[in-house]
Amino acid sequence: MTETDIAAAPFLDLPDVPNLRDAGAGVYRPGLLFRSSSLNRLTAEGVSRFAELGIRTVIDLRSTVEIANWPDPAFGEEVRYLHLPMLPDPATTDRVWPEDQAALYPFMAETGGIAIVAAVRALAAGTPVLVHCAVGKDRTGLTIAVLQTLAGLSEAEVVVDFLRSNVGLGLDKGPVSYLDEAGVERLSRPVDAVHLRAALARIHELHGSLDAYLLNHGATADELAALRALGPA
Numbered sequence: 001m002t003e004t005d006i007a008a009a010p011f012l013d014l015p016d017v018p019n020l021r022d023a024g025a026g027v028y029r030p031g032l033l034f035r036s037s038s039l040n041r042l043t044a045e046g047v048s049r050f051a052e053l054g055i056r057t058v059i060d061l062r063s064t065v066e067i068a069n070w071p072d073p074a075f076g077e078e079v080r081y082l083h084l085p086m087l088p089d090p091a092t093t094d095r096v097w098p099e100d101q102a103a104l105y106p107f108m109a110e111t112g113g114i115a116i117v118a119a120v121r122a123l124a125a126g127t128p129v130l131v132h133c134a135v136g137k138d139r140t141g142l143t144i145a146v147l148q149t150l151a152g153l154s155e156a157e158v159v160v161d162f163l164r165s166n167v168g169l170g171l172d173k174g175p176v177s178y179l180d181e182a183g184v185e186r187l188s189r190p191v192d193a194v195h196l197r198a199a200l201a202r203i204h205e206l207h208g209s210l211d212a213y214l215l216n217h218g219a220t221a222d223e224l225a226a227l228r229a230l231g232p233a
Contacts (some may be wrong), residue, residue, distance in 0.1 A: 009161075011168050014049055016041035019136045019168030023144045023161065027151040028230045032128050035144050037136030037169070038062070040070035047073050056127040059084055059119050061112075061139040064091035070134070082122065084115035086139040101138070101189060105199035108142050110206070113217030119143050120150070120219055124226040134180075137165040137191050142199050149210055150227055155200065159193045166190045 012020045020036035057080045088095035088111055098104045122129045133139035145158045166172040171190040180186050207213040
């Protein structure tokens with residue numbers, strides 16, 4: 001696997017689901033790990049096309065408040081839906097998310113361990129998984145970066161794929177305004193390699209290694225081994 005291979009992985013055409021792509025990009029077998037923005041705008045036709053991807057687990061990293069306003073559609077009994085807030089949930093805590101990305105990424109590393117471990121566990125089961133948040137770049141970006149690192153990608157390769165979200169979300173020319181789940185106008189900012197590296201550094205600072213971070217948040221050694229065994233066929 002090379003940086004060129006990762007950069008060539010196609011974006012998948014599913015209406016109203018920006019930044020949808022196979023995040024395995026040769027790291028895992030094709031069609032095993034997907035990432036995207038929120039699925040709340042999927043139409044009935046979109047749900048039908050979504051089913052063709054073969055996804056069996058959807059991991060939603062958003063807060064309860066976000067989901068209440070923008071719920072994912074029902075996918076049927078064959079798809080398991082897991083709500084795993086990666087940041088402190090406004091519905092249950094007063095802890096405020098940092099607005100600045102430079103502060104947000106280390107904060108996500110501190111608060112998101114349980115959600116990331118759930119993604120590890122779901123992927124280690126060997127059935128296709130999709131990870132998403134609201135915009136599909138920050139919470140999703142860090143989670144996918146951990147999953148790719150566990151598979152053996154170098155930090156440079158992980159960063160290449162992480163930065164592709166700017167193209168997938170139309171952020172490659174700068175911030176874009178949008179309405180959040182409460183109808184408040186906000187800016188969606190491009191992702192920056194510096195911020196992802198800061199989050200990964202925070203993991204190592206607090207736990208010594210990525211494996212220790214995951215084990216300390218409930219993963220098992222068997223799950224980590226199973227995930228690492230899911231290389232390309």
